[in-house]
Amino acid sequence: MKRFTETAKWADPWFLALSLDSKLAFWYITENCDGAGVWDPNKRLANFCFTRDIDWDAVKSELGDRVEVLPSGKWHLTRFVDFQYGTLSADCRPHAFVIKLREKHGIKGYPKGMDTLTDTDKEKDKETEKAKPRFPTKEEWLAESAAKHPDWPPSDALGAFNYYESQGWRRGKSAITRWRACIETCYANFKRGGMKSHGNADQRPNSRRYSTVADYSNVKSHGVEMPP
Numbered sequence: 001m002k003r004f005t006e007t008a009k010w011a012d013p014w015f016l017a018l019s020l021d022s023k024l025a026f027w028y029i030t031e032n033c034d035g036a037g038v039w040d041p042n043k044r045l046a047n048f049c050f051t052r053d054i055d056w057d058a059v060k061s062e063l064g065d066r067v068e069v070l071p072s073g074k075w076h077l078t079r080f081v082d083f084q085y086g087t088l089s090a091d092c093r094p095h096a097f098v099i100k101l102r103e104k105h106g107i108k109g110y111p112k113g114m115d116t117l118t119d120t121d122k123e124k125d126k127e128t129e130k131a132k133p134r135f136p137t138k139e140e141w142l143a144e145s146a147a148k149h150p151d152w153p154p155s156d157a158l159g160a161f162n163y164y165e166s167q168g169w170r171r172g173k174s175a176i177t178r179w180r181a182c183i184e185t186c187y188a189n190f191k192r193g194g195m196k197s198h199g200n201a202d203q204r205p206n207s208r209r210y211s212t213v214a215d216y217s218n219v220k221s222h223g224v225e226m227p228p
Contacts, residue, residue, distance in 0.1 A: 060075075156190050
């Protein structure tokens with residue numbers, strides 16, 4: 001397995017201050033841990049490779065916060081991921097594997113600068129979702145229309161709704177952001193058609209009826225502006 005190594009460690013005061021056993025152990029662990037910097041201690045094999053018995057308790061004490069002993073008993077090199085990969089991203093397949101390894105080992109938190117779907121991307125998605133305009137269902141449109149304008153025939157209201165649906169709730173290249181304003185404009189269009197009385201108090205108004213998408217799409221021919 002190929003991985004980066006810090007050639008300047010031989011001039012690092014921290015590394016130089018380690019005992020010989022701790023230098024060997026640290027070097028060995030960095031080359032035998034997994035992609036998340038976790039080593040499953042095989043002290044017998046390590047001692048065999050060193051041709052000497054290592055005091056592992058002393059090594060752990062000397063390495064200090066560079067090593068974290070996990071509940072499983074495995075050793076975690078706390079700076080390994082940051083050194084090997086820099087900023088992790090869940091969109092990068094090799095990085096995604098490392099992220100899964102960390103979760104498998106139960107390592108809490110993320111290395112400094114880590115960019116994952118758990119934090120940054122999900123926050124961005126939430127903001128994007130908030131900014132999206134919400135369009136009504138047919139039932140919502142008709143209920144709102146009836147509540148505000150009881151004299152507006154449901155067939156006209158439905159024709160208006162069908163028109164906007166056919167346009168993808170867009171006016172030209174711009175998305176409609178205030179669908180309730182569309183109701184007001186369409187109702188105003190209906191009222192402009194005038195009232196025709198036949199001496200019957202229950203007579204419904206006689207207006208331009210836009211009961212189909214094709215009818216409503218011709219609304220501009222009457223000189224009426226559509227709402228934004």
